[in-house]
Amino acid sequence: MYAIVEIAGQQFKVAKDQKVFVHRLATEEGKKVSFDNVLLIGDGDKVTIGAPAIDGAQVGAKVIKHLKGDKVIVFKKKRRKGYRVKNGHRQSLTEIVIENITASGAKKAAPKKEAKKAEPKVAAPVKEAAPKVEAKKAPAKKAAAKKGDDLKKIEGIGPKIAQTLTDAGIATFAELAKTDAAKISEIIAGVRGNHVTDTWPKQAEMAAAGEWDALKKWQDELDGGKA
Structure with missing residues (x-):
């Protein structure tokens, strides 16, 4: 069994006992955490798709440790300005291990019911219309200003x-x-x-x-x- 779940703003394809590195979670190390925004669950040939999430589905995991990712160098330069800036960045991550995938309560989207045909309305007696007063035509709107280039x-x-x-x-x-x-x-x-x-x-x-x-x-x- 596998699932596609959203964790900390990212989507992952996970299975039981799999280790995953996600954006830093607020949960302490050693604690358990669950994610209920499950988008898809696959079990053999059976695949259940959410709309967008599967009702009742859940992915349980355990926080192993908090760490930082590899350093990424960010370099900025402006030509003929003498401007150069070099910075490093290390993303804060959390390592988790998937403990279980629960699909109980998962429901497929119910087929749409056919709309009932509206019963024909009985036309009300037509009253004599009052003489129409010609409305003054509103001045035509000016053509939208032409959008220029940069x-x-x-x-x-x-x-x-x-x-x-x-x-x-x-x-x-x-x-x-x-x-x-x-x-x-x-x-x-x-x-x-x-x-x-x-x-x-x-x-x-x-x-x-x-x-x-x-x-x-x-x-x-x-x-x-x-x-």
Whole structure:
């Protein structure tokens, strides 16, 4: 007999006398613990599936010890920023041994009953309708604003420049690709900083075409949008 049970947010396929490592449990070492969120039980050719859990089913286990898993190195880096952070992590775990799998009370989902046909209703006598007053037509809703692209994916464009371009009617990669670099410089003239817009239309053209791998490779060679 085996079962699929949810333990501490994870699903495990377990059998009797099997040892399992799960996320840290609050139960003390040597104590017994039970899990009733059993999703499936298999016994030979017979398989019982819950909807989602099996009513009355339970998996009993015993806590052997609490421990920590292997160390995992987490390394973060931001290019051209001088930012590097290295951290280690060891997950807190609990080792348990499965002692029993109880399927008593397990019930399969009952078949749905056919809905009773509704009896035909007797139509009520029709009253003379009052003269209709033509209602004023509500003004048509304005078309939803067009959703723009994330212009910050273009090398050299930050949040403030992206907002400035959007306010000027350039909200998508396709629109940016059709805009001359000199025109872009005029639009963002009020944004502080020395911005080189020469490559922006070409980057936007690649982004609009979905050429992300080629664009990423090119952007690694750029510095603030300048080749």
